[in-house]
Structures are given as C-alpha cells and as structure tokens.
Amino acid sequence: xxxxxxxxxxxxxxxxxxxxxxxxxxxxxxxxxxxxxxxxxxxxxxxxxxxxxxxxxxxxxxxxxxxxxxxxxxxxxxxxxxxxxxxxxxxxxxxxxxxxxxxxxxxxxxxxxxxxxxxxxxxxxxxxxxxxxxxxxxxxxxxxxxxxxxxxxxxxxxxxxxxxxxxxxxxxxxxxxxxxxxxxxxxxxxxxxxxxxxxxxxxxxxxxxxxxxxxxxxxxxxxxxxxxxxxxxxxxxxxxxxxxxxxxxxxxxxxxxxxxxxxxxxxxxxxxxxxxxxxxxxxxxxxxxxxxxxxxxxxxxxxxxxxxxxxxxxxxxxxxxxxxxxxxxxxxxx
Amino acid sequence: xxxxxxxxxxxxxxxxxxxxxxxxxxxxxxxxxxxxxxxxxxxxxxxxxxxxxxxxxxxxxxxxxxxxxxxxxxxxxxxxxxxxxxxxxxxxxxxxxxxxxxxxxxxxxxxxxxxxxxxxxxxxxxxxxxxxxxxxxxxxxxxxxxxxxxxxxxxxxxxxxxxxxxxxxxxxxxxxxxxxxxxxxxxxxxxxxxxxxxxxxxxxxxxxxxxxxxxxxxxxxxxxxxxxxxxxxxxxxxxxxxxxxxxxxxxxxxxxxxx
Numbered sequence: 091x092x093x094x095x096x097x098x099x100x101x102x103x104x105x106x107x108x109x110x111x112x113x114x115x116x117x118x119x120x121x122x123x124x125x126x127x128x129x130x131x132x133x134x135x136x137x138x139x140x141x142x143x144x145x146x147x148x149x150x151x152x153x154x155x156x157x158x159x160x161x162x163x164x165x166x167x168x169x170x171x172x173x174x175x176x177x178x179x180x181x182x183x184x185x186x187x188x189x190x191x192x193x194x195x196x197x198x199x200x201x202x203x204x205x206x207x208x209x210x211x212x213x214x215x216x217x218x219x220x221x222x223x224x225x226x227x228x229x230x231x232x233x234x235x236x237x238x239x240x241x242x243x244x245x246x247x248x249x250x251x252x253x254x255x256x257x258x259x260x261x262x263x264x265x266x267x268x269x270x271x272x273x274x275x276x277x278x279x280x281x282x283x284x285x286x287x288x289x290x291x292x293x294x295x296x297x298x299x300x301x302x303x304x305x306x307x308x309x310x311x312x313x314x315x316x317x318x319x320x321x322x323x324x325x326x327x328x329x330x331x332x333x334x335x336x337x338x339x340x341x342x343x344x345x346x347x348x349x350x351x352x353x354x355x356x357x358x359x360x361x362x363x364x365x366x367x368x369x370x371x372x373x374x375x376x377x378x379x380x381x382x383x384x385x386x387x388x389x390x391x392x393x394x395x396x397x398x399x400x401x402x403x404x405x406x407x408x409x410x411x412x413x414x415x416x417x418x419x420x421x422x423x424x
Numbered sequence: 425x426x427x428x429x430x431x432x433x434x435x436x437x438x439x440x441x442x443x444x445x446x447x448x449x450x451x452x453x454x455x456x457x458x459x460x461x462x463x464x465x466x467x468x469x470x471x472x473x474x475x476x477x478x479x480x481x482x483x484x485x486x487x488x489x490x491x492x493x494x495x496x497x498x499x500x501x502x503x504x505x506x507x508x509x510x511x512x513x514x515x516x517x518x519x520x521x522x523x524x525x526x527x528x529x530x531x532x533x534x535x536x537x538x539x540x541x542x543x544x545x546x547x548x549x550x551x552x553x554x555x556x557x558x559x560x561x562x563x564x565x566x567x568x569x570x571x572x573x574x575x576x577x578x579x580x581x582x583x584x585x586x587x588x589x590x591x592x593x594x595x596x597x598x599x600x601x602x603x604x605x606x607x608x609x610x611x612x613x614x615x616x617x618x619x620x621x622x623x624x625x626x627x628x629x630x631x632x633x634x635x636x637x638x639x640x641x642x643x644x645x646x647x648x649x650x651x652x653x654x655x656x657x658x659x660x661x662x663x664x665x666x667x668x669x670x671x672x673x674x675x676x677x678x679x680x681x682x683x
Contacts, residue, residue, distance in 0.1 A: 268541055268542055269540060269541060269542060270525075270540050270541065270542055270543070272542070273518070273522055273525060273526060273542050274526065276515065276517070276518050276522070277515050277518070277526045279517070280514075280515035280516050280517050280518065281513050281514070281515055281516075283477070283497075283513070284509070284513040284514070284515070285515070285526060286496070286497045286498050287475060287477070287497045287498070287500075287501055287507060288498075288501060288526050288527040288583065288584075288587070289498045289501040289502050289527065289587065290498060290526065291498055292498070
C-alpha cells in the first residue's frame with residue numbers, strides 16, 4: 091500500500107519535472123510557474139489552517155511581504171539581475187515569518203469567525219501600508235531589475251525553483267502531519283479546550299504552525315515578485331489570493347496532504363488556461379462557480395477525501411464478498 | 425493522611441450569578457471523594473477552577489503542597505491532575521489511538537513536538553495497555569467520532585489515565601450510560617484506587633456515589649454544605665433540604681453551615 095503510494099508520488103514528480111522539457115511554449119510554461127506558486131501557497135496554508143481548523147484569510151499578507159522583501163532587496167542590493175537572486179527567496183520567507191509572529195500572537199487569541207475577520211483585516215492593513223509608505227513605491231509599486239533571459243527560456247528557471255519550493259513544502263507538510271506537533275494541531279482542530287486540558291501548549295503550537303506557514307507562503311511571494319518583475323499593492327496584497335488559496339485547499343480536501351496540491355493544480359491551471367485561450371479574464375469565474383457547486387453538493391469534504399472514501403468502500407465491499415463466498419463454500423446452509 | 429488536593433474559600437461569579445461562594449473542598453491522598461449537590465450548585469465550576477479553566481475571584485487551590493490557583497489547564501495537567509468532562513469531549517476526527525497519544529506528551533516542551541514523530545513504541549504500548557484496560561483496544565484504529573457515547577466515556581477515561589496523573593477528576597462518569605457500563609466503570613475506578621490513584625467524582629447517581637466513595641462533600645448554592653462519610657452525609661437533614669428545596673429555610677441553612 092505504501093509502496094503503491096510512493097509510485098504515484100514518483101510518477102507525479104516525473105510529470106512535473108518533464109513538463110517544461112516537453113511543453114516548450116512559453117504560454118504554457120508561464121501557466122506552469124503560476125500553478126506551482128499556487129500549489130506552494132495552498133499547501134502552506136493547509137499546513138496551518140487545514141490541520142488546526144483556524145481558517146486564515148490573510149495569507150496575502152505573507153505573500154505580499156515576501157514579494158516586497160524580494161522587490162526591495164533586488165532594488166537596493168545592486169545585485170546583477172539573474173539567477174543569483176533566487177538565493178534571496180528564503181529571505182522573503184523569513185520576513186513573512188517575522189511579520190506573522192505579532193499577527194499570530196494577537197489573532198490566535200480568538201477563535202473561529204473572529205479569527206477569520208481579524209486575518210482579513212490584517213490583509214487590508216498591509217495593503218494600505220504598501221499604498222502609503224514611500225519605500226514601497228505607493229500605488230506605482232516596485233519594478234524589479236529586469237532579467238535578460240531569452241524569452242523562450244525565461245520561464246524555465248522559475249519553473250524549477252518553484253517546483254523545488256513545492257517539493258520542500260510538501261515534505262514539510264508531510265513531516266508535520268507525522269509529527270507530534272501535527273497531532274497537536276489536529277487535536278486543536280477537534281477540541282482546543284480539551285487539548286489544553288491534556289497538556290497541549292495550544293498557544294505555542296498554534297503560533298509555530300502559523301509562522302511556519304507564513305514562511306513558505308513568503309517564499310512563494312518572493313518568487314512571484316521576481317517572476318512578474320513588477321509588483322503593486324493590489325496584486326500581491328490581494329484579497330482574491332486569500333480566498334483562492336483557501337478554496338484550493340477546500341476543493342482538494344482540507345487537512346489532507348494531496349488535497350491542496352490537487353486543488354491548486356486544477357483551479358490555477360484551468361483559470362490561466364481559460365484566460366489565455368478565450369482572452370477573457372472573467373470567464374473562469376462562471377466555471378468556478380459551477381465547479382464549486384458540484385463539489386459542495388457531492389463531495390463536501392473535497393476531492394481527495396471523496397475518492398479515498400470511494401476506494402475504501404469498494405475494498406470493504408470486495409472483502410465482504412470474499413467473506414460471504416467463504417461462508418458459502420464452508421458448507422453453511424443457504 | 426494529608427489533603428492531596430484542596431480548594432479553600434473559592435468564590436467565582438459569572439455576572440450576577442454567584443456560582444461559587446467561599447467554597448472549600450479537601451481530597452485526601454488515596455481517597456475516592458464524591459462531590460454531589462443539586463443542579464447548578466457549582467460542582468462543575470469548582471472542577472473548572474481546580475483544573476485552571478476558570479479563574480477564581482477569590483480563594484486558593486493547592487495540590488501536593490503547591491499553590492496552583494492561577495495555573496493554566498496544561499500546567500495543571502502536567503502537575504498530575506487529570507479530568508474528564510460532563511459532556512464527553514474527545515477528538516472526533518483522529519483515530520482512537522491518536523486520541524491517546526495527544527495526552528502522552530504532558531511533560532515535554534512544545535518545541536520537542538516539532539522534531540519528534542507522533543509516537544514512540546513505548547507510548548503506543550502504554551496507550552494500547554490503557555485502551556485494553558477500559559476495554560476498547562480493538563477499536564484503536566477507528567476514527568474516534570464513530571464511537572458510541574459509552575465508548576467515548578471509556579476513551580476519555582483512558583486518555584486521562586495514560587498520562588499517569590495522581591488525581592483524577594471525573595465529571596459524571598455514570599451519566600447517560602447503561603447499568604452494566606456503570607458497574608464496569610465503578611470497577612475500574614476501584615481497581616485504579618487500589619493501585620494508588622486518588623479520585624474526585626461529581627455524580628448524580630446516588631447509589632454510584634454512596635457505594636464507591638469513602639468521603640462525600642455536598643454542595644449547595646455555590647457552597648460546601650456538608651462533608652463526611654457517605655453514611656453520615658446521607659443521614660444529614662441539611663442534605664435532604666438542599667435537594668428538595670428548603671425555600672424560606674435557606675437562610676437558616678446558611679447560618680447553620682456558617683456556624
């Protein structure tokens with residue numbers, strides 16, 4: 091069973107590694123980069139919100155802080171525009187983490203709806219900062235140094251760096267799930283007060299989960315800034331980003347490992363594809379509406395959980411068929 | 425014998441409702457102490473104060489000679505006081521075994537949890553032993569939300585036990601379960617008590633309390649009314665008044681208990 095699962099992971103990995111070698115059209119590798127960035131964000135988001143049940147709708151703060159950190163560093167550090175800038179990606183993550191500490195410290199004192207509202211508020215506060223501070227460039231945003239890579243090749247380095255980040259985050263998320271820390275997050279999701287009464291230091295556990303997730307979202311934001319070369323307060327501190335990331339995790343399966351990856355893969359790639367092929371930036375909204383209706387009606391726990399239940403039910407049916415056959419062949423009266 | 429756990433002069437008001445008024449309670453080392461009283465007399469609030477879920481307005485709680493009055497629930501648990509809840513509270517969407525494992529890390533720093541796996545072999549072993557003790561070991565891999573009410577009560581007892589507390593506070597262990605299971609739970613409590621565990625039990629089932637406990641405290645309107653051996657308490661007219669409602673005699677009753 092475990093071996094079978096590893097085969098699937100290896101297969102998926104091979105497809106992702108080979109994709110830009112097979113599909114060389116920049117139009118599609120561009121979609122690939124954006125999809126990977128969203129896969130990274132949805133998995134990071136799920137690592138805290140999916141496991142702990144604290145639905146945060148302010149992840150745009152960390153994405154934006156990561157993006158602006160990358161932007162400011164590349165503007166002020168006088169680095170040659172090129173691959174060396176990728177080494178600054180983790181710095182974007184660290185900056186997001188530092189911002190997450192006070193936000194988490196304050197917001198995690200409240201639960202459920204109040205928490206959701208506070209996280210939404212933090213996003214708009216940071217968007218306002220970006221609009222109004224001089225060093226962020228205000229509404230004109232920041233222009234990053236232009237990297238002079240060949241157009242046909244431009245997306246590929248970004249693709250592989252983003253893929254590396256997705257792999258890193260997936261491994262971290264899997265490790266969290268297997269750790270004592272992950273179990274504590276799940277216990278907090280199910281009944282926080284009970285967990286507290288069983289010795290779980292809920293405050294510290296929640297804050298570490300929150301900041302870890304901010305770190306990886308910040309890295310994704312840094313890559314995004316480099317990739318686009320130009321960032322604005324409204325594009326990186328974006329409320330739609332918050333909602334998309336959460337919806338991706340919900341669609342795939344909240345609190346599962348593969349769910350957010352799958353959700354982001356489906357939503358982001360189809361959104362980009364539809365936008366490109368119909369040159370219509372809003373068409374995807376109609377299709378998304380229909381898709382979500384279907385998911386909520388028929389698989390409210392997400393695609394992954396839906397499929398898993400199907401498979402285990404089928405296994406149970408097969409098993410009971412075997413049992414009744416054995417019963418029949420053992421000479422039981424029929 | 426000295427009191428292992430004691431609450432002295434504890435008061436707590438919720439808005440205008442005085443849930444606890446100068447309430448005191450002692451639990452002797454190695455005893456099974458019963459805490460009874462009519463609905464709304466403050467039993468659960470007292471539990472919450474002892475275990476750190478509610479901060480008292482006045483009064484102190486001491487455990488094993490140490491003041492634990494304002495300790496938080498995780499700290500109280502780490503010191504060796506485990507509790508169950510009146511309406512059983514388990515972690516519904518993780519497995520029964522994982523429920524047990526949540527409770528096994530009470531002496532670890534939170535940072536350790538980040539770097540270690542969910543469980544060691546010893547911890548799983550201990551968890552399975554306690555599941556076996558309460559009789560639900562074969563359900564270990566089941567999602568806990570699928571358990572029946574009675575099984576949830578047993579699980580809650582088991583995961584409090586796995587952390588090896590010195591005192592166990594049970595809030596209505598016999599509430600809402602069938603007679604066979606009540607007797608079974610009483611049997612487990614006795615076995616554990618023989619092994620040296622101290623119990624404080626809130627319960628409405630009088631027979632359960634009178635048979636099991638070696639000391640009973642009766643609460644009424646946020647105060648401790650009477651304390652003594654089960655037989656003494658049972659014979660005390662104040663207790664009868666408290667349960668049947670004294671009406672005007674309430675004031676006399678208060679004076680009596682004060683004096």
